[in-house]
Amino acid sequence: MALATLVHPTGSHPASWLHPSAYPGASMDIGYYRDMARLAERGMFDLFFIADTPAARTSQLEAYARFPLFMNVFEPLTLLAALAGATTYIGLGGTASTSFFEPYNVARQFASLDHISGGRAAWNVVTSANDFAARNFGLDRLPPHGDRYERAREFVDVVRKLWDTWEDGAFLRDRESGLFFDPAKQHPVAHEGRHFRVNGALNIERVPQGQPVIIQAGASDTGREFAAETAELVFASDSTLEAGQRFYADLKGRMARHGRPPEALKVLAGLPAIVADSEQEAEDTYQTLQALIHPDVGRMRLGMDLEADLSGLPLDEPIPPERIPASANLHKAYFEHILGMIREGLTLRQLYMRYERGNRTIRGTPKQVADHMEEWFTSGAADGFMLTFSLLPRGMADFIEKVVPELQRRGLVKREWRGRTLRENVGLERPGHRRQ
Amino acid sequence: MALATLVHPTGSHPASWLHPSAYPGASMDIGYYRDMARLAERGMFDLFFIADTPAARTSQLEAYARFPLFMNVFEPLTLLAALAGATTYIGLGGTASTSFFEPYNVARQFASLDHISGGRAAWNVVTSANDFAARNFGLDRLPPHGDRYERAREFVDVVRKLWDTWEDGAFLRDRESGLFFDPAKQHPVAHEGRHFRVNGALNIERVPQGQPVIIQAGASDTGREFAAETAELVFASDSTLEAGQRFYADLKGRMARHGRPPEALKVLAGLPAIVADSEQEAEDTYQTLQALIHPDVGRMRLGMDLEADLSGLPLDEPIPPERIPASANLHKAYFEHILGMIREGLTLRQLYMRYERGNRTIRGTPKQVADHMEEWFTSGAADGFMLTFSLLPRGMADFIEKVVPELQRRGLVKREWRGRTLRENVGLERPGHRRQ
Numbered sequence: 044m045a046l047a048t049l050v051h052p053t054g055s056h057p058a059s060w061l062h063p064s065a066y067p068g069a070s071m072d073i074g075y076y077r078d079m080a081r082l083a084e085r086g087m088f089d090l091f092f093i094a095d096t097p098a099a100r101t102s103q104l105e106a107y108a109r110f111p112l113f114m115n116v117f118e119p120l121t122l123l124a125a126l127a128g129a130t131t132y133i134g135l136g137g138t139a140s141t142s143f144f145e146p147y148n149v150a151r152q153f154a155s156l157d158h159i160s161g162g163r164a165a166w167n168v169v170t171s172a173n174d175f176a177a178r179n180f181g182l183d184r185l186p187p188h189g190d191r192y193e194r195a196r197e198f199v200d201v202v203r204k205l206w207d208t209w210e211d212g213a214f215l216r217d218r219e220s221g222l223f224f225d226p227a228k229q230h231p232v233a234h235e236g237r238h239f240r241v242n243g244a245l246n247i248e249r250v251p252q253g254q255p256v257i258i259q260a261g262a263s264d265t266g267r268e269f270a271a272e273t274a275e276l277v278f279a280s281d282s283t284l285e286a287g288q289r290f291y292a293d294l295k296g297r298m299a300r301h302g303r304p305p306e307a308l309k310v311l312a313g314l315p316a317i318v319a320d321s322e323q324e325a326e327d328t329y330q331t332l333q334a335l336i337h338p339d340v341g342r343m344r345l346g347m348d349l350e351a352d353l354s355g356l357p358l359d360e361p362i363p364p365e366r367i368p369a370s371a372n373l374h375k376a377y378f379e380h381i382l383g384m385i386r387e388g389l390t391l392r393q394l395y396m397r398y399e400r401g402n403r404t405i406r407g408t409p410k411q412v413a414d415h416m417e418e419w420f421t422s423g424a425a426d427g428f429m430l431t432f433s434l435l436p437r438g439m440a441d442f443i444e445k446v447v448p449e450l451q452r453r454g455l456v457k458r459e460w461r462g463r464t465l466r467e468n469v470g471l472e473r474p475g476h477r478r479q
Numbered sequence: 480m481a482l483a484t485l486v487h488p489t490g491s492h493p494a495s496w497l498h499p500s501a502y503p504g505a506s507m508d509i510g511y512y513r514d515m516a517r518l519a520e521r522g523m524f525d526l527f528f529i530a531d532t533p534a535a536r537t538s539q540l541e542a543y544a545r546f547p548l549f550m551n552v553f554e555p556l557t558l559l560a561a562l563a564g565a566t567t568y569i570g571l572g573g574t575a576s577t578s579f580f581e582p583y584n585v586a587r588q589f590a591s592l593d594h595i596s597g598g599r600a601a602w603n604v605v606t607s608a609n610d611f612a613a614r615n616f617g618l619d620r621l622p623p624h625g626d627r628y629e630r631a632r633e634f635v636d637v638v639r640k641l642w643d644t645w646e647d648g649a650f651l652r653d654r655e656s657g658l659f660f661d662p663a664k665q666h667p668v669a670h671e672g673r674h675f676r677v678n679g680a681l682n683i684e685r686v687p688q689g690q691p692v693i694i695q696a697g698a699s700d701t702g703r704e705f706a707a708e709t710a711e712l713v714f715a716s717d718s719t720l721e722a723g724q725r726f727y728a729d730l731k732g733r734m735a736r737h738g739r740p741p742e743a744l745k746v747l748a749g750l751p752a753i754v755a756d757s758e759q760e761a762e763d764t765y766q767t768l769q770a771l772i773h774p775d776v777g778r779m780r781l782g783m784d785l786e787a788d789l790s791g792l793p794l795d796e797p798i799p800p801e802r803i804p805a806s807a808n809l810h811k812a813y814f815e816h817i818l819g820m821i822r823e824g825l826t827l828r829q830l831y832m833r834y835e836r837g838n839r840t841i842r843g844t845p846k847q848v849a850d851h852m853e854e855w856f857t858s859g860a861a862d863g864f865m866l867t868f869s870l871l872p873r874g875m876a877d878f879i880e881k882v883v884p885e886l887q888r889r890g891l892v893k894r895e896w897r898g899r900t901l902r903e904n905v906g907l908e909r910p911g912h913r914r915q
Contacts, residue, residue: 125563128561144581145581178677221497226541229537231537243537
C-alpha cells in the first residue's frame with residue numbers, strides 16, 4: 044500500500060502548537076522540516092505532502108491567533124525544493140491553485156522540482172476554497188464551484204501540454220554535431236481556450252517521471268469526474284468503510300469513460316492517527332489536545348466549514364436553524380458531515396468538540412491501526428493512506444516505530460524502495476509523450 | 480567591494496557548452512549547481528545570481544539548437560531554494576518578471592526563500608524583453624517599454640507592502656497566553672491600482688532581512704529612475720570607465736529626490752572576465768571560444784539585440800541600412816552598442832564576432848583584472864562587480880584562486896563574512912517596517 048503524510052508544522056490538531064511537546068517555532072524552521080522529511084523517508088513513506096492556501100486571514104484574528112492555520116508558513120514550491128536535497132526517495136507533493144496562478148509558472152515550477160528531486164514531484168490541483176485568497180489576486184470573491192472546476196480542467200490540460208513540450212531524449216548535448224537539442228523534438232503548445240491562451244514552449248526538458256504526479260481531493264460529483272479524468276493520486280475523506288468502498292468504486296468506475304484503467308489512479312484514504320502502546324494512552328493524548336481547544340477556535344472552525352457565522356451564539360445550545368445555509372459553496376463533504384451532527388441535536392460546544400475535518404482520528408494500539416489499514420486496503424476502500432498526525436513529529440515517529448514494522452510483517456508495506464521516482468514507488472506508470 | 484556572479488550553466492559565452500572542458504549536462508544537474516554555489520561561497524562572492532526568461536524559443540531553432548540560452552533550465556526560485564541548504568553565507572538572487580507574474584506569488588516565494596536561506600534572498604525585478612514570454616501568459620506581444628515600467632513600479636510597490644504585512648516580532652508563539660501572534664501587528668494590504676488589486680495579508684512573517692534585497696538592471700532613463708526609487712543592487716553594463724562613472728553619478732544623483740541616501744544602492748559593474756597566468760593565455764581561451772561560434776548563432780544573437788531580421792544577409796558585407804530599426808523596444812543599451820559598431824563600417828561577421836552583450840570580456844592576468852576592478856571601485860564607477868565567466872566552473876575557479884586573494888591583499892575584498900545575511904555582507908541596511 045502507498046503511504047503518504049500531510050504535514051502541518053506542529054501537527055494536524057488545531058491545538059497542537061499548545062501541547063507541551065510541540066515546538067512552536069516549527070513553521071519557520073527549515074531544519075525542522077528537513078528532519079521531518081528524513082524521518083518520513085526512513086519510515087518508508089512514499090509522499091511528504093504540504094497543503095496550502097495563498098492567504099492569511101485578516102478577520103477573526105482573535106481566534107486565528109490561537110489557531111494559526113496557514114498564517115505563517117513556507118511557500119510550498121520553495122519548501123519542497125529545499126527538502127529535495129535532504130532526501131533521496133520520498134515523493135514531494137505540494138498544492139497550487141488553478142484559480143489564481145498561471146499555468147506556465149505552475150508547469151515550470153513542478154517540472155523544475157521533478158528535475159531537482161530526480162523524479163519525486165507531485166502537484167495537488169486545487170480550485171481553492173476561500174475568498175481571502177481570491178482578494179489577494181484581484182478578485183472580490185471566489186468564482187462559483189462549477190466555474191472553478193471548468194477553469195481547473197483547462198488549467199491542467201494546458202499544464203500537461205506544456206510538460207510535453209519536449210519529447211524524451213530531445214536534448215542531445217552532442218558536441219560533435221554542435222546540436223544541443225533536436226529541433227524536431229520540440230512541440231510548442233498552441234492553446235486558445237476560454238480561460239487561458241498559451242502559445243509557446245516550456246523551457247525545461249521532459250521530467251524524470253515523464254510528468255509530475257497529479258493529486259486531487261475533490262469529493263463533489265464535479266470533483267470526482269475531474270479526478271477520474273486526470274488524477275493519479277486522490278485523497279479521500281470518508282469516515283466509514285462502507286462510504287470508503289462506495290467512493291472507491293465510484294471513482295474507479297468513472298475512469299473507463301476517460302479511457303483510463305483503474306490502476307492509473309490510487310485512492311489514498313485520509314487517516315488521522317494517534318498510536319500508542321495502549322488504547323487508553325492514545326485516547327489520553329487525544330483528550331489532552333481536545334481540552335486545549337479554545338471556544339473561540341471551536342466556534343470559528345465549525346463556522347468556517349458550515350459556511351455560517353456562529354459568533355454570539357451560546358455554546359451549550361444547538362445552532363438556530365436560520366443560521367445554517369441551505370447548501371455548501373466550499374467543501375461539500377465537510378458541510379454535510381456537520382449537518383449530520385446537527386441533526387443529532389448536539390449543542391454548539393458538543394459539535395465543535397466532536398467535529399474533525401475529514402475522518403475521525405483513529406486512536407489505538409499498533410495492532411488496531413494496522414488492522415484498520417489492512418481492512419480498508421483488502422476490501423476495496425483504499426490503495427493506500429494519507430496519514431495525518433495530531434502532534435508532530437511525535438505522532439509520526441510513533442507510527443513509524445510501532446505501525447510500519449507491523450504492516451511490513453503483514454506484507455502490506457514494502458521493505459525496500461522500488462526505485463528513485465515517486466511513480467515507481469507507488470506503482471504509477473510513467474506516461475508516454477503525447478505528440479500535440 | 481561587493482562581489483556577485485551571474486551564472487549560466489556552462490558559462491556566459493554563447494559557445495561555452497561546445498568547449499572541451501565544459502559539462503554539457505550542466506543545466507539539469509542540481510549537484511553541479513550545488514558545487515558551483517559552494518565554490519562561489521568559498522571565493523567570498525556575496526551573491527550567486529540566476530538570470531531568467533520564462534520561455535523557450537520556438538523559432539530560429541536551427542540557431543538555438545547550437546546556442547541553447549534558456550532553452551532547458553531550472554526555474555530560479557526552486558533552484559535557489561535547493562541551493563540554500565548547500566550554502567551558508569552567499570546571497571541567492573533570481574529574476575522574476577513583473578510583466579507576467581502575480582505580486583502575491585512573487586512576494587511570497589522570495590519571502591519564503593529569505594526564511595529558508597536565513598536572510599539571503601534577492602529579487603531581480605525585470606519587465607521582460609521578449610514576445611515569446613508574453614505569449615506564454617495570454618498576451619500577443621510585450622506591452623511597450625513605458626507601460627511595462629508603469630506596471631513594474633506598481634508591482635514592486637504591492638510586493639513591498641505585502642512584505643510588511645507583519646511587524647517584526649508579530650509572532651509571539653506564547654503558549655502561556657495561548658496567542659501565536661499579536662493581531663495588532665498584522666497590517667493587511669489594501670491596494671487598488673491601475674494594474675493590481677490586492678487586499679489581504681501575506682501568510683509568512685517578516686523576513687530575516689526585513690525585506691529581500693531588490694535588484695535591477697535597467698539602463699534607460701525610465702529604468703534608471705525606477706532603480707533610483709527602489710533598487711538596492713544595480714547591475715550596470717558600461718564598457719568604459721568614463722561611461723561607468725557617468726552612470727554611477729547619474730544613478731546616485733537621482734536618489735535624493737526619492738529620499739534615499741546614495742549608500743542605499745550599490746552599483747555592481749558587469750565584468751565578464753577571463754583570467755590566466757599570462758595575457759596571451761587568457762586571450763587564447765577567448766579566441767578558442769570565439770572560433771566555436773556558428774555563423775547561424777552569430778547572426779541570430781546580433782539580430783536579437785539589434786531587433787532586426789538578419790537572415791539571408793551575406794556574412795562579409797555590412798548590414799544594409801534598411802534592415803536597421805530606428806529605435807529599440809527591448810534592451811536599449813545593447814541596441815546602441817551595436818549601432819556604434821555599425822557606424823564603424825564592420826561586416827556582419829565582424830560585428831557578431833566583436834559584439835558582446837554588455838561589457839567587453841576582460842582577458843588578462845590576475846594583476847590586470849585586479850587593477851581594473853580597483854580602478855573602477857576607487858574612482859566612483861562601481862561599488863562592486865557582477866562577474867560573468869565565459870566558461871564554468873573553470874573561469875570562476877581561476878578567478879577565485881588567482882584574483883580574489885590579490886583583492887584581499889589590497890584590502891578590497893573581505894576575508895571574513897560580516898554576517899549571515901546578504902544585506903550585512905554587501906553593506907545594505909535592514910529596512911524598518913513601514914506601517915501601512
